[in-house]
Structure formats: C-alpha cells, structure tokens
Amino acid sequence: MSLASLTKDWAATSYGFLDASAKRELRRKMLKAIAVPGCQMPYASREVPMARGWGTGGLQVTLTLVNPASTVKVIDQGADDGVNAASIRRFISRVSGAAETWDTLSASIVQSRHRVPEEVMREDQILVLQVPNPEPLRGVEPNMSIARQMHADADYGKLWLTLYEQIVRKGRIMQGAAYPSMVNGRHVMTPSPIPRWDVPKLNMAKHLTFLSAGREKRLFAVPPFTRVEPLVFSDRPYQVEEHAHLTCRRSGLSGYFMNEIPQDNGGSTFEVSDSNLGIKAIQKAEGAPTEIGETWYRDGEYSA
Amino acid sequence: MLTVAPPDAIELRCNSTFQALMWALSRPGDARVMPEAGLAGIAETLVDLECTVFADTPDLREAVSASGALVTGDVSRADHVFLSSLENAADQIVQLRCGSPLYPDDGATLIVAARHAGQRLRLSGPGIEEPTEISLDAPPAFWAMRAMLCAYPEGFDCFFVDAGSVIGIPRSTKVEVL
Incomplete structure (x- = not known):
C-alpha cells in the first residue's frame, strides 16, 4: 500500500456534485429502504446548494442515481416550468451532463414535488418524490422516539382515530394530501403531499419510487409491485378528488387532476x-x- | 458557465454497479448485469470507512480494507458480510445482524458468490408481480436459517453474485424451497 494508492487525483468538483462517500452512504440507505418498503431510513443528508425544504432530499437521491446517459424530468405541483423545478433540473444537468426533458415518457428519472405524472410510468423509470414531512405519526405523536416505537409495534391506532374524527366532525375524510398509506401490509408511510388522486398510482406500480426528506434526513421507498393501501374504513371507501367532470380551459382535457x-x-x-x-x-x-x-x-x- | 466534471472510471463503475444492485433488490429474482464480475466491485460501490465488514477470503479482505472500512472477524459486528461460498458458512449466517424493530436498517447486507443454477426456489413478495421460480445454488439449510432469523421487518438482505450477474433477495421476499 502506497500513498498514491490511497489518494485520488485532484479534481475541481465531484461528478454529480455529491462526493463519493455521500453517494455510498445514500446507496446503502436506498438499498435498505427498498428491502423494507415504507420504512423510514435515517441518512446524513449533506449540504447541497439549495435551502433545506426546497427538495434537497429528492435532489440527493437523484444526484446519486444520475449518470451521463440519464434523462431527467423535474416537476413542481405537476408543472415543469416552475422556478423550483426548472432550477433543480438545470442544476442536475449542469453537474451531471444528464439530458433534460419535460416529457414523462422519455425520462429515466422523474423528480417530483407534490404530484405523480398522469402518464403511466414504465418499469425502467424511477420516481423521486421530495418529502417535507416523512413521519405520518407527526400529527398524533410529536415525540419522534415514541413515534419510532409506534412504527416498531405497528401501532397505528391514532391515525385511524384522526380519520374517524374527520368523519364524525365533517361527514367525510378531510385529509387532502399526504394520505397515510399502509405499505406492504406493515409500515404506514406518508406518500409526501401528493393528492389523494395520486396515491393509487403507487399501488402495485411498475416503477420504483424513492421518497426522500432532506430536512428531516430520512428516506423510504416503494419498490415495484408493492401494495400501497390508503387507510380506510370498510364502510367508507377511499375517495379521490372530484375532478373527473372538470375540463382544462387551455387544453380541453378532462378527467385529470x-x-x-x-x-x-x-x-x-x-x-x-x-x-x-x-x-x-x-x-x-x-x-x-x-x-x-x-x-x-x-x-x-x-x-x- | 460551469463545466461538467466528467465522471471518472470509478464513478461510472460504481454508478452502474449500484443500478444493478438497486434493480436486483427491487425485483427479487431478476438477474442484473454488473460492469465487473465478482464481489470486489460491490465492495467498492457500497463500503467505506463508515462500515464494518466481514470477508472470508484474504483477497476480499484486502479489497475491503482499501476502502477504509473496518475489517472484522466477528460476523455479528459486521454491517456488510462478503462470503465466497455458502458451503460450511452456517456458523457465519447464524450470527448475521438482523437489526431491531426500532432500527430495521441495522440488518446486515450479505453478499455471496453463488451460481444462478441448481436449487429451485419460488419467490413472492414486494417487487414480484406473480410468484416466480428461479434457480440458485444455495443449500435448503440456508433458507431455513433465513426464515428463522428474518422476522420482518427485521432481517438481512442478500445479493447472490454469479460472475458479472447479481440476484437480490431482500428480507421482504418470501422464499419457498421447491
């Protein structure tokens, strides 16, 4: 073993912005996240040139996956031209040389805030969701150590209670986004603030989904062909937003979110x-x- | 204008190896091709000075220690376990770390060289649309021990490497020996 074998040549920047050790840590955690679908895995969440809470978690996962042959689509609330989405997409392509696209069909990695694209994703595509609050139990249990114990015990009674209270008070479930969903029959996850409309798209999907929260330093995954079941009562079926009858004023499309x-x-x-x-x-x-x-x-x- | 730092050979190799491992684990039983044959490429992709590693051959130990990882002789302390064979490995398998209900991610990653032929297995679980059958050269005793140790979400995750091809079996997969 010599000094030369232990060191690397000088380089101005690392490929894909993240350094090699940050990528290896993310790789290890991403594999564990796939192995235990819906279970939140802690990770270091390095600094990226963007404020925490603006998609740093999703960005770190994308930067770990990206290579010069990748094609990246980034959306913010469904739009490719939002400032946040455009900045993230340009940053990724600048540091990695990956191609940019707006088209879901030609993307290999889709990074998204708050929406899953309407077109069905293929088995070779990866969806990376930016998650502000990865903990479905946060609203009922602010102490994260106790919340962790509740996940370990599969103790999700309080989540059912919040849904029940919404029905009692308002006559229907008011949870509009981040609808708590049971993954693989074991862990309840919050599917990031995607609307109820998008949750069925994760169930038994062909694509691989990573959900990453940079500020909260946790990531979790939904592998392909994994059950994702929104928590519902047997006599209150799951309802998506009533957008079926709405028509887009610009494109004339109807039947979409x-x-x-x-x-x-x-x-x-x-x-x-x-x-x-x-x-x-x-x-x-x-x-x-x-x-x-x-x-x-x-x-x-x-x-x- | 910022110029793109071109990926070096190591970066390209690790990225491609990780894609193979990720898809192999996402679709248990599906063989994926890695850019380089053998276990050393996986060590290079996953392991660094934050890891504690067990390896059963001197070559592998050397490859792992070059990454800065702590090489241990105690399987129960290792987060990554590299085995050149499952023959006579029962003593090591039984010591594999399975994490805890609080921290399932503490479960070990087992990377083992095994031919993708021989014993027929039926797999079902996340990542598998319809139960699929594969061949994997691992003794039935290994699967019995895995079933005993892995109480989901606790457990360990396996990669079976046959030359440049890798099959992943995460703890969430139900394995039936046929």
Whole structure:
C-alpha cells in the first residue's frame, strides 16, 4: 500500500456534485429502504446548494442515481416550468451532463414535488418524490422516539382515530394530501403531499419510487409491485378528488387532476395540473406529431 | 458557465454497479448485469470507512480494507458480510445482524458468490408481480436459517453474485424451497 494508492487525483468538483462517500452512504440507505418498503431510513443528508425544504432530499437521491446517459424530468405541483423545478433540473444537468426533458415518457428519472405524472410510468423509470414531512405519526405523536416505537409495534391506532374524527366532525375524510398509506401490509408511510388522486398510482406500480426528506434526513421507498393501501374504513371507501367532470380551459382535457384558477367574478376555471400532458394535448390538437402515453386515469376513473 | 466534471472510471463503475444492485433488490429474482464480475466491485460501490465488514477470503479482505472500512472477524459486528461460498458458512449466517424493530436498517447486507443454477426456489413478495421460480445454488439449510432469523421487518438482505450477474433477495421476499 502506497500513498498514491490511497489518494485520488485532484479534481475541481465531484461528478454529480455529491462526493463519493455521500453517494455510498445514500446507496446503502436506498438499498435498505427498498428491502423494507415504507420504512423510514435515517441518512446524513449533506449540504447541497439549495435551502433545506426546497427538495434537497429528492435532489440527493437523484444526484446519486444520475449518470451521463440519464434523462431527467423535474416537476413542481405537476408543472415543469416552475422556478423550483426548472432550477433543480438545470442544476442536475449542469453537474451531471444528464439530458433534460419535460416529457414523462422519455425520462429515466422523474423528480417530483407534490404530484405523480398522469402518464403511466414504465418499469425502467424511477420516481423521486421530495418529502417535507416523512413521519405520518407527526400529527398524533410529536415525540419522534415514541413515534419510532409506534412504527416498531405497528401501532397505528391514532391515525385511524384522526380519520374517524374527520368523519364524525365533517361527514367525510378531510385529509387532502399526504394520505397515510399502509405499505406492504406493515409500515404506514406518508406518500409526501401528493393528492389523494395520486396515491393509487403507487399501488402495485411498475416503477420504483424513492421518497426522500432532506430536512428531516430520512428516506423510504416503494419498490415495484408493492401494495400501497390508503387507510380506510370498510364502510367508507377511499375517495379521490372530484375532478373527473372538470375540463382544462387551455387544453380541453378532462378527467385529470386540475388546478383551480380563481376568477374575478368569484367563480373559478381549471387547468390540468400535469402541465406537460396539457402541452402535449394542445400540440396534438394543432396537428404536431405528439405521443401521449397511456394514463392511469381514463375519463376520470382510475383504471390501471 | 460551469463545466461538467466528467465522471471518472470509478464513478461510472460504481454508478452502474449500484443500478444493478438497486434493480436486483427491487425485483427479487431478476438477474442484473454488473460492469465487473465478482464481489470486489460491490465492495467498492457500497463500503467505506463508515462500515464494518466481514470477508472470508484474504483477497476480499484486502479489497475491503482499501476502502477504509473496518475489517472484522466477528460476523455479528459486521454491517456488510462478503462470503465466497455458502458451503460450511452456517456458523457465519447464524450470527448475521438482523437489526431491531426500532432500527430495521441495522440488518446486515450479505453478499455471496453463488451460481444462478441448481436449487429451485419460488419467490413472492414486494417487487414480484406473480410468484416466480428461479434457480440458485444455495443449500435448503440456508433458507431455513433465513426464515428463522428474518422476522420482518427485521432481517438481512442478500445479493447472490454469479460472475458479472447479481440476484437480490431482500428480507421482504418470501422464499419457498421447491
């Protein structure tokens, strides 16, 4: 063993921004996350040139996965052109040389905040979700040591209680996003603040999903073909948002998750939340050659 | 304008090896191709000075210690266990760390050289759409011991390496010996 064999040549930056030891730590944790679906694995969460809480967890997972042959799509609330999404996508491609895309079909890695794309993801694609609060028990148990013990005991009674209280008080379940979901029949996870509309897309999916919280320093995963069951009572079926009848004012699409645009007259109009799906629909209507993939929802009904 | 730091050979190799390991573990029973044959490439990809490693051959011990990891002779302390064979390895397997209910991630990762032929197994669980059958050269006693040690979510995760090809069996997979 010589000094030369123990050292590396000088380089201005590491490939993909993260240094090799940070990547190895993430790799180890990502493998454990896959092995125990839905179980939160602690990790170091290094500094990246972005404030914690703006997608640093997802960014670190993406930077570990990315290589020059990757094609990266980043969305923020379904849109590719949001400031946060555009900045993250440009940063990833700058430090890795990976290609950028807006198209779900051509992406190898989709990093997302708050939405799962409407087009069905393939078995070779990876979805990376940015998670602000990875702990489904946070609302009922602020002490994280006790919450950990509750996960160890599969003690999720208090989550059922919050859902029950919502039904008693409001007549229906009010949980709009981050709907607690049982993964592989063992661990309850919060599927990040994706709407109820998107949770069925994770159940028995073809793609691999990583959920990473940079600020909270935890990551978890949903491997392909893994059961993800929203917590529901047997006499209260799971309901997604009632967007099936809404029509996008720009693309004319209907039956997908919509953004509500308030109007001056007190009413509102709607735009399809998966913005690139809307763009593709407009291009198709104008006669441009566009490929729209199969979608999880058809005519507003989940049908995968 | 920032110039992209080109990936060096090590980075490309580790990235590609990790993709193989990740997909192998995501789809148990699916063989994935690694850029380099053998166990040393996996050590290079996963292990560094934060790890405690058991390896059963001098070559592997050398490869692992080059990464800065602590090489131990005590399997029960190791988070990564490299075995060149499952023959006569019962003493080591029984000591594998399985984590705790509080910290399932403390379970060990077992990386073992085994031919992807021989004993028929039926796999089911996360990552597997329909129960699939594979061949893996691991003795039935190993699977019996695994079933005894792995009380989900506690347990250890296995990679079976046959030359450049790897099969992953996470603790979540149910294995039936046929």
